[in-house]
Structures are given as structure tokens and as C-alpha cells.
Amino acid sequence: MKFDLNKLVWPALRQVSSGDVAGLGKASFSKRTASLKSRLSDADRVVPSVCPYCGVGCGQEVYVKDEKIMDIEGDYASPISRGCLCPKGSATMQLVTGTHRHQKVLYRRPYGTKWEEIPLQDAMDMVAVRVKKARDATWEDQTGKGHPLRRTLGIAHLGGATLDNEENYLIKKLFTSLGMVQIENQARI
Structure with a gap:
């Protein structure tokens, strides 16, 4: 039958x-x-990338549809990670597309109780003025014996783990040129 x-x-x-x-x-x-069918089968293209969270360099595949990111997965062709991502790498999609992220500059005035939106250029100018003021106020040109120092201990930098190696390299060069010596990154702590 x-x-x-x-x-x-x-x-x-x-x-x-x-x-x-x-x-x-x-x-x-x-x-x-x-x-x-796979939720990724509708993607227009897959773009190879590298996880931005630390210096390991795990491979990622970014799935794009209609010029918008629809998902980020581990790249099985990567000899470093072989398709695996740590919890932070697995959450890269939220870093890129999270609705909880602020898209505008928020500023709270001294003794203020509320945040207000300000233009990006105003915020950049405020940071530049404050960095220059702190650098000038704490600048050490030489020791008491006349040995050159050319540094400031009044400013420090702690980078975030979302910065990639290139961004950290440029930050290190920028802040070293300003005389800063206390430069560290969260990914190493």
C-alpha cells in the first residue's frame, strides 16, 4: 500500500x-x-567586519537589507573566532541600532537638575575650552632640577571597550601630544 x-x-x-x-x-x-526559512535569507548582502569591542578582532558578518543592518553574526570563516562571539560581540547589533541610545548631545548645566539638548559644535567647543584650561593650569614643563617633563597630570583618559584598535591608536597619539600621561582603556582593565 x-x-x-x-x-x-x-x-x-x-x-x-x-x-x-x-x-x-x-x-x-x-x-x-x-x-x-532563515531570518537572514532576505538580506541583500553580507558585509564582513570585525567586532569593535576589544583587540582580539573576532570576525563578524553584517547582514544588510535596504541599506539597513538587519543582523550581525559571528563569521565562521574567521580564523580567530570561527563564528563565535563573546556576549559583548553578540550584542553589537544593539550598539549600532539600539533605540535606547541618545542621538543628540545632552548637557546638564552646573547645579542644574535637567538635561538639555545642545548642538554638537557647542559641545565640542566646550570640551576643547575645558581641556585647554585644565592643561594650562596643570602643565609641568620641567622638574625642580631642570629636567624636561612637558606633561600634565590634570587630565586623564579612560577609553571605552567599544573603540576599535585604530580609534585607540589615534586617541593615544592625540592625548600624548597634549602632554597627557594617564591614558588607559577599559578593555584592558
Whole structure:
């Protein structure tokens, strides 16, 4: 007796009639499971990338649809991570597209109780003025014996783990040129 596998509703009958007793083949599929597809199959393209969180350099694949990121996964072709990502790397999608992230500069005035939005250029100017003022106020040109120092201990920098190696390199060069010696990164702590 021959059965049409598509007409059999009960999976056990499909398994027995097709010889797939273990249910590892098409006999175990329902109409719904046969129609399922990967959530990433609709991507227009996959862009190779590197995780931005630390210096390990785990490979990532960025899935793009309609010029928007739809997902970020580990890259199995990466000899470093072989498709694996740590919890921070797995959350890269939230770093890029998180709705909880502020997209504007917020400023709270001294003794203020509320945050207010200010233009980015105003914020950059405020930071530049304050860095210059702190640097000038704490500048040490030489020791008491006349040995050159050319440094400031009044400013320090602690970088975040979301910075990549190139950004950390540039930050180190910038802050060293300002005379800062206390420069560290959270990824190493």
C-alpha cells in the first residue's frame, strides 16, 4: 500500500510509510516547517567586519537589507573566532541600532537638575575650552632640577571597550601630544 506523504497528517504514519522511522528526513516535516526559512535569507548582502569591542578582532558578518543592518553574526570563516562571539560581540547589533541610545548631545548645566539638548559644535567647543584650561593650569614643563617633563597630570583618559584598535591608536597619539600621561582603556582593565 503506497501513501502520499503530503496527505498524511500524522507524522508517525509518514515516518513508517516512508521508511524514515527515526523521523530525521522529510517525513517529519509539516507544512509549516517545510515553509520555514532563515531570518537572514532576505538580506541583500553580507558585509564582513570585525567586532569593535576589544583587540582580539573576532570576525563578524553584517547582514544588510535596504541599506539597513538587519543582523550581525559571528563569521565562521574567521580564523580567530570561527563564528563565535563573546556576549559583548553578540550584542553589537544593539550598539549600532539600539533605540535606547541618545542621538543628540545632552548637557546638564552646573547645579542644574535637567538635561538639555545642545548642538554638537557647542559641545565640542566646550570640551576643547575645558581641556585647554585644565592643561594650562596643570602643565609641568620641567622638574625642580631642570629636567624636561612637558606633561600634565590634570587630565586623564579612560577609553571605552567599544573603540576599535585604530580609534585607540589615534586617541593615544592625540592625548600624548597634549602632554597627557594617564591614558588607559577599559578593555584592558
